[in-house]
Amino acid sequence: MTTVTLTTQALVALAPVVPVVVIDELDDAVPLAAALVRGGLPAIEVTLRTQPALAAIERIAAEVEGAVVGAGTVTTRQQVDDALSAGARFLVSPGATPALLDALQGSGVPFLAGTATPSDVMALLERGITHAKFFPAEVNGGVQALKALAGPFPQMRFCPTGGIDAAKAPEYLALPNVVCVGGSWMTKGDVERLAAEAAALPVQ
């Protein structure tokens, strides 16, 4: 099997939206991921918040053609190892402790660590990391906060996540320092149609 190394830049360029998927029933994982891929959202974040999450990552990696499955809610080195073993091709965390950043930087796969403040951003830049999640986006000031962060940190690129829906996503994606947004809004209802609408959103 050929292993293609995915860079963070390539990951965030796959689609304007990274769906955040919470799997309560393992059997839901493959049909949901397949609908997201058909809609045009190949990079899929499965949160490690539920019991079947790792098995869901395994199944999606094995069975859903075109999916680039990743693990979300990664907060420990053990979860980094478990997610990689399950087949995760990228990792997302709500935060960024030094221990977790060591593990993420050693993982060999792209990752988005969580930032919410200027100091969080500086801790990543000190390590040469220029792409981050901005979490929880809406309650941390949303679009206005990201505009303010662009001043001192022009090199930083964000994937805001948390409280974003189809109505709010375009305003985020219009910002020069936003490369994609994360959200769960397209994972309920007519998933393929909602994914297709999200996939069609323009990125600045």
Ligand SMILES: O=C(O)C(=O)C[C@H](O)[C@H](O)COP(=O)(O)O
């Ligand atoms: O578990 C994580 O690490 C997270 O990313 C938290 C939430 O899953 C996202 O914030 C999605 O949030 P909503 O789009 O508001 O549902």
